[in-house]
Amino acid sequence: MTLPRRTALYMLTVGLVVLFLSPFGWLLITAFKDPSELRALPIHWWPHQPSLDNFRQALTAWPFLGYLRNSLMIASTYAVLITLASAWAGYGFARLAAPGKKIIFGVLLSTMMMPHVLTLVPTYLLFGKINLLNSYMPWVLWGLCGAPYLIFLFRQFFANMPKELEEAAIVDGCGQISIFWRIFLPQSWPVIATSLILSFSWNWGDWITPALLLDDNHTTLAVRLARGYVDQNGQVLSNLVAAGTVMYILPVLVLFLIMQRGFVSGVATSGLK
Template sequence: MVFPRRSGVYMLLVALLVLFLSPFGWLAVTALKGPAELRVLPIHWWPHNPSLGNFVDALTTFDYLGYARNSLTIAAIYAVLVTLASAWAGFGFARLDAPGKRLIFGVLMSTMMLPTVITLIPTYLMFAKFHLVNTYMPWVIWGLCGAPYLIFLFRQFFSNMPKELEEAAIVDGCGTIRIFFRIFLPQSWPVIATSLIMSFAWTWGDYIGPALLLDDAHTTLAVKLATGYVNSHGEPMGNLVAAGAVMYVLPVLALFLIMQRGFISGIATSGLK
């Protein structure tokens, strides 16, 4: 009975894998088609003359690598800063005592239910008032403020660590900051990997923030992909959009493959308590 049940689970997983990968597969196939094939009905699943030239054109139609550098800069800065800030806040909520700590944590978690669209205009007005529009400082500030969900992950992970480690460090004369950087932070690699992957993916794929706060020279690849591939008539070139989008997902995919073990472990262990 075990073998048929296991085979059924494997078949279900394979079916789900095909279902989840089918949009990316269709995107990759579209990236190999010529512009004429996109207008032919009925739709052909596989191009008659597949060509990698679309990828070359996607790189050269505009400064693809330059905008990718902008995206990488913003995503890397935000990912590192928000991970450190969230780890520090999570450590405080997990291991330090203060009046009203539970209330503050509850208010922090409730902010995750606040739709981002509500804060768009106040955010722009605030950054414009301090002359931070068309700079990368908003992402630095956002990173230093931490993220509620990541604070929750770190708080859950640090709550599960043995109290004896902290007590031994205090006996040895360590203060709170040394305890955090010497004991807790090095032990939290699974949650660090999770935070880096999630925050990098959030920022790398963000369209609204760069479109609102950055001009065309400083904007990110996510914004440029939406507007950069048009022909002389102003019509979008779908095959180039698809080629650019395929290359666009590769950095996030590479980051996940590198850190996937820590990511899975971090998600599994952060909700134990």
């Protein structure tokens, strides 16, 4: 590649990075602004006196940490359970022989085309009849059922593992459960990292389901944060909203930074045949 083309490619890459990060940058700048600067004309692009007071007020205006605990409990439990359940189902589709396995796998993949919103009302009625509203059991049950996309990722990964590993384990007297837990699951760390990140972020950013199934005491940070911060006159305090939003997205960023190598590797290799 010639130098002019390489330079143009770098400039295009930097431009796209700036474009994608600009909303987060503006959110971060707003989180450090004084309320008077938000209403000032002309617009103040940079805070004159940056302060962490907005973050303190965002934490104390309502029980921020309590809702954060609810979100972490739901998202973490759901992510761990759905990862294990999807890994076990993917192992079955990849390594076990059963009549009609390909048909069942095709039906499973077809469910990914069903919009989530179609199941909201039936889900609410079902959990209402079995008295599971205002509890976290729905997320436990969803986690134990696995997810079609994650099952597909694990299935593709397990299908590529050498058959000699499985045969050697069988010779040593291992059953299918032991083979899964001792050999296949420890080797699938890239897909595990991908599954944990995706399932955690799905649940962390979900607003509709907690708003539908949980009351105000049990709801998540996403639902409570959507109501925003208002003053005594009912006006939205944009600086506190920005500060609360910055703290809201930090857990997902931290999780991604910890597992990013496994996530990239899992996405790159799980679709290979």
